[in-house]
Amino acid sequence: MSSxxxxxxxxPMILGSNLLQDPFLGPAAATLxxxxxxxxxxxxxxxxxxxQVLQDTLTDFFEQRDGGGKFQEDAWxxxxxxxxxxxxxxxxxxxxxxxVNRFAGGGEIPAEMAARLGSDRTTTEQVDFFxxxxxxxxxxxxxxxxxxxxxxxxxQLNRPDGQLVDHWFGGxxxxxxxxxxxxxxxxFHQTLRRICMEHHPDYYARFKAWCDRYFVNIHRDNExxxxxxxxxxxLRPGENGDLEAEEAFALVRGVGLAMLEAYGPIVDxxxxxxxxxxxxxxxxxxxxxxxxxxxxxxxxxxFGLQTHARIESVLMSMPPSANWGYNLSWPEGTFEHRLxxxxxxxxxADGIPEEFLTPVR
Amino acid sequence: MSSxxxxxxxxPMILGSNLLQDPFLGPAAATLxxxxxxxxxxxxxxxxxxxQVLQDTLTDFFEQRDGGGKFQEDAWxxxxxxxxxxxxxxxxxxxxxxxVNRFAGGGEIPAEMAARLGSDRTTTEQVDFFxxxxxxxxxxxxxxxxxxxxxxxxxQLNRPDGQLVDHWFGGxxxxxxxxxxxxxxxxFHQTLRRICMEHHPDYYARFKAWCDRYFVNIHRDNExxxxxxxxxxxLRPGENGDLEAEEAFALVRGVGLAMLEAYGPIVDxxxxxxxxxxxxxxxxxxxxxxxxxxxxxxxxxxFGLQTHARIESVLMSMPPSANWGYNLSWPEGTFEHRLxxxxxxxxxADGIPEEFLTPVR
Numbered sequence: 141m142s143s144x145x146x147x148x149x150x151x152p153m154i155l156g157s158n159l160l161q162d163p164f165l166g167p168a169a170a171t172l173x174x175x176x177x178x179x180x181x182x183x184x185x186x187x188x189x190x191x192q193v194l195q196d197t198l199t200d201f202f203e204q205r206d207g208g209g210k211f212q213e214d215a216w217x218x219x220x221x222x223x224x225x226x227x228x229x230x231x232x233x234x235x236x237x238x239x240v241n242r243f244a245g246g247g248e249i250p251a252e253m254a255a256r257l258g259s260d261r262t263t264t265e266q267v268d269f270f271x272x273x274x275x276x277x278x279x280x281x282x283x284x285x286x287x288x289x290x291x292x293x294x295x296q297l298n299r300p301d302g303q304l305v306d307h308w309f310g311g312x313x314x315x316x317x318x319x320x321x322x323x324x325x326x327x328f329h330q331t332l333r334r335i336c337m338e339h340h341p342d343y344y345a346r347f348k349a350w351c352d353r354y355f356v357n358i359h360r361d362n363e364x365x366x367x368x369x370x371x372x373x374x375l376r377p378g379e380n381g382d383l384e385a386e387e388a389f390a391l392v393r394g395v396g397l398a399m400l401e402a403y404g405p406i407v408d409x410x411x412x413x414x415x416x417x418x419x420x421x422x423x424x425x426x427x428x429x430x431x432x433x434x435x436x437x438x439x440x441x442x443f444g445l446q447t448h449a450r451i452e453s454v455l456m457s458m459p460p461s462a463n464w465g466y467n468l469s470w471p472e473g474t475f476e477h478r479l480x481x482x483x484x485x486x487x488x489a490d491g492i493p494e495e496f497l498t499p500v501r
Numbered sequence: 502m503s504s505x506x507x508x509x510x511x512x513p514m515i516l517g518s519n520l521l522q523d524p525f526l527g528p529a530a531a532t533l534x535x536x537x538x539x540x541x542x543x544x545x546x547x548x549x550x551x552x553q554v555l556q557d558t559l560t561d562f563f564e565q566r567d568g569g570g571k572f573q574e575d576a577w578x579x580x581x582x583x584x585x586x587x588x589x590x591x592x593x594x595x596x597x598x599x600x601v602n603r604f605a606g607g608g609e610i611p612a613e614m615a616a617r618l619g620s621d622r623t624t625t626e627q628v629d630f631f632x633x634x635x636x637x638x639x640x641x642x643x644x645x646x647x648x649x650x651x652x653x654x655x656x657q658l659n660r661p662d663g664q665l666v667d668h669w670f671g672g673x674x675x676x677x678x679x680x681x682x683x684x685x686x687x688x689f690h691q692t693l694r695r696i697c698m699e700h701h702p703d704y705y706a707r708f709k710a711w712c713d714r715y716f717v718n719i720h721r722d723n724e725x726x727x728x729x730x731x732x733x734x735x736l737r738p739g740e741n742g743d744l745e746a747e748e749a750f751a752l753v754r755g756v757g758l759a760m761l762e763a764y765g766p767i768v769d770x771x772x773x774x775x776x777x778x779x780x781x782x783x784x785x786x787x788x789x790x791x792x793x794x795x796x797x798x799x800x801x802x803x804f805g806l807q808t809h810a811r812i813e814s815v816l817m818s819m820p821p822s823a824n825w826g827y828n829l830s831w832p833e834g835t836f837e838h839r840l841x842x843x844x845x846x847x848x849x850a851d852g853i854p855e856e857f858l859t860p861v862r
Binding site for chain 1: 573600720721722785792793797806813815819822823824825826828
């Protein structure tokens with residue numbers, strides 16, 4: 141999509157003409173003095189600009205690994221303010237469907253809407269709302285390659301005079317295997333633990349547990365969607381012992397770019413593996429559970445359905461195909477049974493649990 | 502499943518030993534004097550018994566038309582009272598998946614729960630709640646054969662001393678084509694109009710419009726799920742000019758058995774038609790919309806997910822497989838485009854609209 145090289149999470153960004161051209165960052169961007177040291181500029185345009193860079197980096201990452209597929213780009217405007225750039229790769233060599241969405245923008249909103257968005261500052265005033273984020277869902281063709289999902293986001297509420305009322309970050313990265321490869325879950329979690337540890341000693345454990353609690357089909361007897369990862373929301377700079385704004389932004393950059401290290405090697409080693417009809421069938425059943433979670437429980441999807449965001453972008457996360465059986469179950473010793481044994485939360489970063497060392501067929 | 506012959510909607514039923522054995526009809530059933538004329542017995546056990554007969558009749562109907570597939574039966578109990586009998590046919594010759602579910606039972610519920618169920622009688626008391634119903638979803642293998650859905654239900658609220666507080670009927674039958682055959686929509690609606698007219702002069706128009714308003718994916722720019730049919734709820738005997746209890750029960754019997762005449766001939770004429778990959782692909786996309794409606798909007802599914810009913814029975818309505826494309830559209834003159842032209846509500850009972858007389862390919 142672009143020739144942007146992947147940025148390490150802590151590298152400085154170059155704010156440039158792209159920023160000034162972005163219609164979603166608002167008129168404030170146009171008045172920025174770009175000759176000032178970057179760190180002295182306000183957070184909002186820098187986060188907005190970084191989301192652009194992240195979207196380019198991730199579309200490059202998936203195109204390189206796909207070997208043939210190209211992203212189709214659609215820009216869209218939301219009635220009421222803001223919009224987004226959706227990039228979707230369909231029917232690729234490695235990937236059946238990958239969506240890399242970016243949104244930015246906002247507008248005036250009533251106080252109760254701000255509360256619904258997650259603000260804990262009580263105010264009776266109208267506030268200006270700004271949000272930007274990137275979200276990724278990748279559905280590979282081969283059942284050997286797991287599904288991955290990533291989201292990073294930044295919210296800001298301001299008084300009409302520009303004074304900051306509230307702001308917070310959110311994000312996460314999680315893995316949904318469709319065939320049991322316990323070592324993939326271990327690699328994924330170890331990578332996330334290392335990245336989180338670079339920013340805060342408590343975050344991996346806290347965000348891992350949050351992820352395990354969030355991606356759950358409660359209507360399926362609390363079945364987890366996959367093997368988890370990390371998830372966090374409403375991370376308010378400098379509150380409750382949390383990171384200050386600049387450090388929180390650095391953490392979010394780390395999470396956004398973790399895809400490369402946490403998921404890339406898994407794709408590389410699983411893609412060449414052979415598979416047959418039984419493996420495909422299990423993938424389609426797990427994709428059905430994925431669709432259920434997104435439509436019934438996922439807050440982002442519900443928010444999109446209620447706020448009249450562009451529907452094709454909101455439902456970009458849906459699997460390209462899915463199956464629903466009736467009363468399915470598999471005997472112990474099968475790979476299908478093993479996959480379901482992997483779903484209850486575990487400390488994957490500590491290594492492969494002993495019970496998963498016996499072979500299945 | 503049974504050797505019960507289809508009952509015409511207005512035939513008398515034979516209350517017999519089956520009734521006394523049904524654990525879901527409660528102890529009241531055991532004390533009934535079955536030597537009394539049937540019409541003099543209370544409505545509740547007769548409706549409960551008729552739901553059993555309807556379930557048998559419809560499982561016979563689908564088995565006969567499938568030519569090979571057999572229903573698998575599972576009985577289940579709901580914690581708190583009642584339960585159901587689920588019958589599911591999977592991987593048949595004609596049908597990929599048919600579910601014919603029956604539920605009956607209830608228990609003590611708080612007053613606000615009664616209001617949520619649909620009661621408009623304000624009371625601060627605990628009430629005893631009883632419900633029984635049959636629901637059907639049929640997903641054919643061939644894209645030439647439309648999906649069909651049927652539901653009939655009866656709710657009753659009583660004081661602890663047995664006095665009736667409130668009761669009502671609900672029901673409906675609707676068609677979701679996956680290939681454009683306008684004459685099927687006409688046959689379906691004409692059959693429903695004739696059946697409704699036997700009971701009340703206004704009901705077809707009222708229930709047809711209700712169906713058109715209900716089965717809508719509002720998040721898809723108000724796209725209707727299919728070509729509709731009839732739908733009604735909270736039909737309170739003797740209120741607002743509505744039918745008295747016995748007549749309302751006769752209407753509901755007509756709606757429950759309408760499947761045979763309204764859907765049977767469509768299956769018979771569409772099943773032998775050839776189809777290819779393009780036809781299958783459109784079916785899978787429409788099944789995706791069907792899944793979206795059920796998970797995001799359908800009140801019955803939401804109610805089931807919230808009340809911890811047996812999940813495999815609640816989600817029996819999900820398609821056996823479904824696809825999600827990205828930004829799909831089809832040029833005028835294609836059968837895919839024609840199918841989507843058939844979705845906005847129309848007076849199908851008046852015949853095929855002229856715009857559908859031109860051929861498509």
